[in-house]
Every structure is written in C-alpha cells, then in structure tokens.
Amino acid sequence: MNDMTQTPEMLISNMAKRARKAAVALARATDAQKAEALRSAARTLREREREIVAANARDMDNGAQNGLSPAMLDRLKLDSGRIAGIADAVEAVAGLADPVGAVIDEARRPNGMVLQRVRVPLGVIGIIYESRPNVTADAAALCLRSGNAVILRGGSEALESNRAIHAAMAEGVRAAGLPADAVQLVPITDRAAVGAMLKAAGLIDIIIPRGGKSLVARVQEEARVPVLAHLDGICHTFVHRTADAAMARQITLNAKMRRTGICGAMETLLIDKDFADPAPIISSLIDAGCEVRGDEGICALDTRVRPAADADWDTEYLDSVLSARIVSGLEEAMEHIDAHGSHHTDAIITEDAAAAEAFLNGVDSAIVMWNASSQFADGGEFGLGAEIGISTGRLHARGPVALEGLTTYKWIVRGTGQTRA
Structure with missing residues (x-):
C-alpha cells in the first residue's frame, strides 16, 4: 500500500x-x-x-x-x-x-x-x-x-x-x-x-x-x-522614569519598527508618568510610519495619536501599529503586563538597577530584558546557533x-x- x-x-x-x-x-x-x-x-x-x-x-x-x-x-x-x-x-x-x-x-x-x-x-x-x-x-x-x-x-x-x-x-x-x-x-x-x-x-x-x-x-x-x-507575541516595553531619553527613543523605535512581523516585535509601549521626555518617543515612532493608538495621556503628546480601544491592549498587530499607555510607575506597568501580556518577551528601560531587578524578577515571561530591544528575542542572537521556535510554556523548554x-x-x-x- x-x-x-x-x-x-x-x-x-x-x-x-x-x-x-x-x-x-x-x-x-x-x-x-x-x-x-x-x-x-x-x-x-x-x-x-x-x-x-x-x-x-x-x-x-x-x-x-x-x-x-x-x-x-x-x-x-x-x-x-x-x-x-x-x-x-x-x-x-x-x-x-x-x-x-x-x-x-x-x-x-x-x-x-x-x-x-x-x-x-x-x-x-x-x-x-x-x-x-x-x-x-x-x-x-x-x-x-x-x-x-x-x-x-x-x-x-x-x-x-x-x-x-x-x-x-x-x-x-x-x-x-x-x-x-x-x-x-x-x-x-x-x-x-x-x-x-x-x-x-x-x-x-x-x-x-x-x-x-x-x-x-x-x-x-x-x-x-x-x-x-x-500562541501570541504581545511584547511590552516599559520606559521607567529614570530611563535615558536617547536610549528610550532608540530602543522603542527598534523594538517596533526593525521588523514588525516577528513575534519579538514590541506591540505595547508603557511610559512612566514621571518620565521627563515622552513626546519624542511617540513622535519618532509616528514619523517612522507607525500608527500609535494611545490612552488619554499618550493622545495628549501628539495630535497624530489615535485613541486606543480596549481590544488594543490584547492585540498582536504584527504590523506598523502600536498601543501605548501612561502608567503610574513600575507596579502598574507589571500589573498591565500580567493582565495583557502573552509571557513572550517584555523589557524595561531604566537607569535604576533596583527597578530593573524588580522587573526582571517580577515579570513572568519567557524572556525579560533590561535596556535592550525585544527584537533580540531570537535563538541566533542568544548564541544558540539556531532555534526551532520560541516557547512560552512553563514546562520543559522556555x-x-x-x-x-x-x-x-x-x-x-x-x-x-x-x-x-
């Protein structure tokens, strides 16, 4: 037969x-x-x-x-x-x-x-x-x-x-x-x-x-x-109040726009309400061709921002679209990631080592990063030579x-x- x-x-x-x-x-x-x-x-x-x-x-x-x-x-x-x-x-x-x-x-x-x-x-x-x-x-x-x-x-x-x-x-x-x-x-x-x-x-x-x-x-x-x-790569980047402004602009732009269709692309940007210079981050993303959908605080930064709907916080766009939100600090950022993330890759940008360690230890994702683009979520970039895929499960490999x-x-x-x- x-x-x-x-x-x-x-x-x-x-x-x-x-x-x-x-x-x-x-x-x-x-x-x-x-x-x-x-x-x-x-x-x-x-x-x-x-x-x-x-x-x-x-x-x-x-x-x-x-x-x-x-x-x-x-x-x-x-x-x-x-x-x-x-x-x-x-x-x-x-x-x-x-x-x-x-x-x-x-x-x-x-x-x-x-x-x-x-x-x-x-x-x-x-x-x-x-x-x-x-x-x-x-x-x-x-x-x-x-x-x-x-x-x-x-x-x-x-x-x-x-x-x-x-x-x-x-x-x-x-x-x-x-x-x-x-x-x-x-x-x-x-x-x-x-x-x-x-x-x-x-x-x-x-x-x-x-x-x-x-x-x-x-x-x-x-x-x-x-x-x-x-299943999903709903990856977050959190800009902490102590983040270096130039680094924050560079990392967020790369995390979203280097390649929008990969699972490690940033889909949601969270910005600390006490971060001193948020507007250039949003404008640089929009200038690069990204549609930004934000809450009231983000909309106030640039007239080109569109209001976000509830569904945006749970969406993997795989496209030049980004949801963005102002948060009250580290704890609210981690709460948002826990509620809306997919346990794939999440990053913090900060000059505060204690805040970074709290984020790295407190966010339950397969990959957590400090001052680096989520686009590095790749086996080759991790020195593994190659990868068969990325796992967000908790058993066997992650x-x-x-x-x-x-x-x-x-x-x-x-x-x-x-x-x-």
Whole structure:
C-alpha cells in the first residue's frame, strides 16, 4: 500500500514507526556521524539547486494563481542565493556542540552510589509549519543534530519546494550512513494528516507548530501529544522614569519598527508618568510610519495619536501599529503586563538597577530584558546557533528553543553492589 492509498491515520502511524527505529539509530550515532550527515545534506542541497528552483517555480505559479499576497510570495520564493543560505544554515548546525550525553549534574550519595543526569534526545518530533520552505531544512537539521527523528508537515503552498528540499536532505543523510527515515516529510496535503499527527500519542513524542495564530491555536486545542509553542507575541516595553531619553527613543523605535512581523516585535509601549521626555518617543515612532493608538495621556503628546480601544491592549498587530499607555510607575506597568501580556518577551528601560531587578524578577515571561530591544528575542542572537521556535510554556523548554531544548534527560546510577534496607 503506497502513501496515497493509506488513510491519513495509517500514513502517520507508519511514518512514526519508521521514525522510531531511526531515532534509536540516531541515539546511538556519534557526534561526528551526525555532523557529517548534515554536511552531506548541505552538499546535496547545493548540488540539487536547479531541481529545487524548478520545484519552487511551480509553487510560485500556483501561489500567484491562488491569490497569495506579495509578502507571502516573497516568503515562499527560493533562488540561488536563498538556497545557498539554506545549505549554509545546515552546515552551521553541523558545527554546533552536540548536547546529547552532556552531564547536567552529578552527585555521590552517602552509600557510595554515583548519580548523573545526562541529556538524551526527545525521540520522534513532529513539526507542523507554513509558508517558508527553508523550515524543511532548518527543522530537519536541528532535530537530527540533537539525535531526534522528525516528521515534517509543511503547508500546501510550498509542497513542491518542500519535497525537493526534503529529498536532498534525506539523500545526504543516507549517503552519510544514517537512516533516511530520520527525516520524513508527510507526502499529502490533506488537513486530516495534521489531525492524525496531533492524536499520535505514543508514536510522536512532541509537536512543534511554526506558523500563524490559527495553526498554533488548532494544534494547542486538538493535540493529544505534548506541544512546544507560543500562541501570541504581545511584547511590552516599559520606559521607567529614570530611563535615558536617547536610549528610550532608540530602543522603542527598534523594538517596533526593525521588523514588525516577528513575534519579538514590541506591540505595547508603557511610559512612566514621571518620565521627563515622552513626546519624542511617540513622535519618532509616528514619523517612522507607525500608527500609535494611545490612552488619554499618550493622545495628549501628539495630535497624530489615535485613541486606543480596549481590544488594543490584547492585540498582536504584527504590523506598523502600536498601543501605548501612561502608567503610574513600575507596579502598574507589571500589573498591565500580567493582565495583557502573552509571557513572550517584555523589557524595561531604566537607569535604576533596583527597578530593573524588580522587573526582571517580577515579570513572568519567557524572556525579560533590561535596556535592550525585544527584537533580540531570537535563538541566533542568544548564541544558540539556531532555534526551532520560541516557547512560552512553563514546562520543559522556555524562550528560544535550540538543540538543548530538543533534549530531555535520564538518570544514570553507578553502584558498587549497594542494596536498599
């Protein structure tokens, strides 16, 4: 029975069983073997550039006919330079330190037993994503480098591109002597395949969604498998009364306008009522093309500010739109973030170290910052080399999830004949 004649449930079950066998082989593979598999995959991606570009052209034609926006088409497009960048990224992951086998901590018990917590792979990871075909290579590389098998389910708009990239990755892995089943791509576009992955408890160990809010919401609502994700990136920047005025203008402008469509972009600006120079912050944002929606205090600073509605405080715009509010001080700022934030990334700008520490310790977000732009909420910027996504959950991994976040641990106990009374 081929892939196209199986039910989605049968297909995912069979893929997951093959992935489990591959995961066992990966767990036993050496660091050098995994690194070489990725270098081999990068070489194959470069060698198959022509086929990948041709496959992408078919996706681009279909996307244009189906009315994809120019922004979506740009995210979908692959050319020689972008394929080279994908291959370079795979090679970069090959050069990262292998987390598997690292000893987290070690203790010797009074009876002489030695206990260690040691990092091990998660097992079989399912990744559900949209639009960007580079995710096929990025996700496969991160999972394999951390010793995990992966089942990839990309969006229908990038079907041909994903197939071509996956074929190159799988061939490179196979050529290096590791099982190609370590990197599998769901071959059908039926949405039921997503549902089958979400219900594959016992077959898939964790699901990671990468895409828009509707995709992530569906995954979180329907999954019977643990999920590592964030739904919203409602990120705040609080300008404390002691903030340096020039720094505040520079950071807030960057936090919002560098790239408005990423999850680390500032969506709400809070300004202390005792901050001496708030108007230039607002005017610089508006001058840069940002629509500011503010409370009465913010509206009084610039006639171009539009009144904010209640919904604005709970909105992830992912666009050149910002909500802004005057607050009475640090406590009210933290209360606002607690009530309206999404536990993603929140920042304070202040020259008062005590206020900064109170904010850093009191705000319950995956990433909290002092005198830095929230746009740094990225695994590469954190020195992790690459990331599979950002998690706002409280279990397992939090913040940018890279190789270490794709592992768990086991206890290793070494004795010398001890028995328990």
